[in-house]
Amino acid sequence: MSEKRCYTVQELQEILGVSRPTIYNLYAQAIPSLSQAQRIKQLSKEKQLSLEKMEEIMELCPDISKVTVERILTNLVKSGYIAKVGAGLSTGYVRI
Structure with a gap:
């Protein structure tokens, strides 16, 4: 060998x-490339993404659909990586 x-x-x-x-x-x-969730987490770690507004994520990751971003954010909240702040149109997310 x-x-x-x-x-x-x-x-x-x-x-x-x-x-x-x-x-x-x-x-x-x-x-291997990062998954969509890994990319969002990586951007937030590098402080390029604050996770405060979904629109900011959509601008930095235009190839990820709104539904997918919502699913990723929900999973990140469930895993304890971020916390949801507010509701409706004023919903934001903060890193824990």
């Missing part, structure tokens, strides 16, 4: 005969 090892970007360029940007694109494709 062959031994597994990590290659540097330069080694991969030489082996594959491709440019540095191509290597980075291959890395990006190989790394």
Whole structure:
């Protein structure tokens, strides 16, 4: 059985005969992407997203539907990651 090892970007360029940007694109494709809920949590951790208003989430994550955002927020409340504040149109969320 062959031994597994990590290659540097330069080694991969030489082996594959491709440019540095191509290597980075291959890395990006190989790394699993975050789920929609993980992306929302990550944005809130990085302070790019306050979770105060759903509209803010929709602006930063336009590929996630409103129904999905509502479901994710409900699950985050149930898991204790965030707390719901207010009701109706004035509903907001805060990180606990």
